[in-house]
Amino acid sequence: MTWQTQNPPTDHPLVASGRVGVLIVNLGTPDAPEPGPVKRYLAEFLSDRRVVELPPLLWQPILRGIILNTRPKQSAHAYSQVWTEQGSPLAAITRAQAEAMQARLGTEVMVDWAMRYGTPSIPERIQTLMDAGCERILLAPLYPQYSAATTATVVDKAADKLRTMRWQPALRTLPQYHDDPAYIDALAEDLARQLDALSFTPELLLLSFHGMPERTLHLGDPYHCHCRKTARLVEERLARPGLRLRTSFQSRFGRAKWLEPATDAVIEEEAKAGTKRLAIAAPGFSADCLETLEELAIQGREQFTEAGGEHFAALSCLNTSDAGLAMLETLLRRELAGWIPG
Numbered sequence: 001m002t003w004q005t006q007n008p009p010t011d012h013p014l015v016a017s018g019r020v021g022v023l024i025v026n027l028g029t030p031d032a033p034e035p036g037p038v039k040r041y042l043a044e045f046l047s048d049r050r051v052v053e054l055p056p057l058l059w060q061p062i063l064r065g066i067i068l069n070t071r072p073k074q075s076a077h078a079y080s081q082v083w084t085e086q087g088s089p090l091a092a093i094t095r096a097q098a099e100a101m102q103a104r105l106g107t108e109v110m111v112d113w114a115m116r117y118g119t120p121s122i123p124e125r126i127q128t129l130m131d132a133g134c135e136r137i138l139l140a141p142l143y144p145q146y147s148a149a150t151t152a153t154v155v156d157k158a159a160d161k162l163r164t165m166r167w168q169p170a171l172r173t174l175p176q177y178h179d180d181p182a183y184i185d186a187l188a189e190d191l192a193r194q195l196d197a198l199s200f201t202p203e204l205l206l207l208s209f210h211g212m213p214e215r216t217l218h219l220g221d222p223y224h225c226h227c228r229k230t231a232r233l234v235e236e237r238l239a240r241p242g243l244r245l246r247t248s249f250q251s252r253f254g255r256a257k258w259l260e261p262a263t264d265a266v267i268e269e270e271a272k273a274g275t276k277r278l279a280i281a282a283p284g285f286s287a288d289c290l291e292t293l294e295e296l297a298i299q300g301r302e303q304f305t306e307a308g309g310e311h312f313a314a315l316s317c318l319n320t321s322d323a324g325l326a327m328l329e330t331l332l333r334r335e336l337a338g339w340i341p342g
């Protein structure tokens with residue numbers, strides 16, 4: 001008897017059962033811009049010990065007793081200002097990114113999307129991929145800069161699901177890409193396109209990244225360094241004489257000291273110092289969301305004009321721009337090497 005050495009034909013049932021899945025993940029968002037759904041979402045998000053690194057016996061009474069009784073109403077109002085017909089911008093854009101990747105990667109791969117907090121959940125979508133025959137899954141948290149509070153917790157959640165399985169899929173994770181030439185080039189190209197389309201010429205381009213407690217930097221989280229490096233590389237790649245760039249950190253939460261300088265403080269300081277024309281971009285966000293559409297585009301504009309600024313623009317995230325999708329395809333294909341034909 002001779003053993004078959006060549007691969008079975010691709011329509012062989014053994015190959016069909018070994019499909020490849022890609023799960024695109026972003027942070028998460030409420031199901032509706034109302035206090036109830038926002039409360040459920042915040043309860044899950046802010047109970048994650050990767051996000052709030054305080055002992056639960058200390059933190060949970062503060063969260064349940066104070067924060068979840070006040071913040072949902074405020075946040076629901078903010079969400080209602082940016083909500084779309086397709087739902088939360090973050091979910092709608094993440095879904096559109098997944099659909100675009102499905103079209104670009106073809107039928108070799110099944111592309112799905114999930115949210116770390118809220119719906120659709122990571123365990124549910126991993127199950128869906130497995131039910132469709134995916135035995136190999138590339139988990140792709142869309143965070144260019146690594147942090148334990150974002151990237152690591154996505155892997156934790158997937159691992160929680162895998163822990164319950166007798167027959168696990170093989171798992172790969174998309175590495176952080178804060179200094180990847182594909183990402184820097186995509187940002188530079190897309191920012192240049194948006195800057196050129198403005199009706200005014202900005203004096204300053206502020207690169208605003210989501211903040212983190214400063215303590216995480218001293219504990220060894222690379223997030224701050226990743227943000228700084230992205231900003232330096234984007235500035236070099238943009239190479240716009242006459243345009244000043246600055247970096248700041250937004251969305252401070254809680255009482256601890258966060259990374260500085262704070263975006264709102266820089267906006268005000270610049271306007272008071274005489275900067276009249278400001279553009280803001282948020283290169284750490286793969287998709288526009290509450291933090292960019294409300295905090296930067298609405299509140300940021302108010303802060304700037306109230307402090308004496310005249311022209312303000314909040315630039316879009318990479319979202320489903322040509323540059324952004326081409327970059328994502330490059331990153332995913334690289335990680336899929338050996339799993340799909342090159």
Ligand SMILES: C=CC1=C(C)c2cc3[nH]c(cc4nc(cc5[nH]c(cc1n2)c(C)c5CCC(=O)O)C(CCC(=O)O)=C4C)c(C)c3C=C
Pocket residue numbers: 027028029030050051052071075088090143147149150210211212213251253284285288289290291
């Ligand atoms: C892009 C990276 C992000 C990091 C790092 C991050 C850290 C971080 N966030 C909070 C608290 C909140 N963040 C909220 C919204 C939010 N955060 C990110 C991304 C990062 N967060 C995104 C994409 C969003 C938008 C979600 C959306 O639905 O559009 C919120 C909720 C909104 C609100 O009530 O203001 C909170 C709260 C902490 C504590 C933290 C680091 C420890």
Ligand SMILES: [Fe+2]
Pocket residue numbers: 210251
């Ligand atoms: Fe956040």
Ligand SMILES: [Fe+2]
Pocket residue numbers: 251290291295
């Ligand atoms: Fe915010």
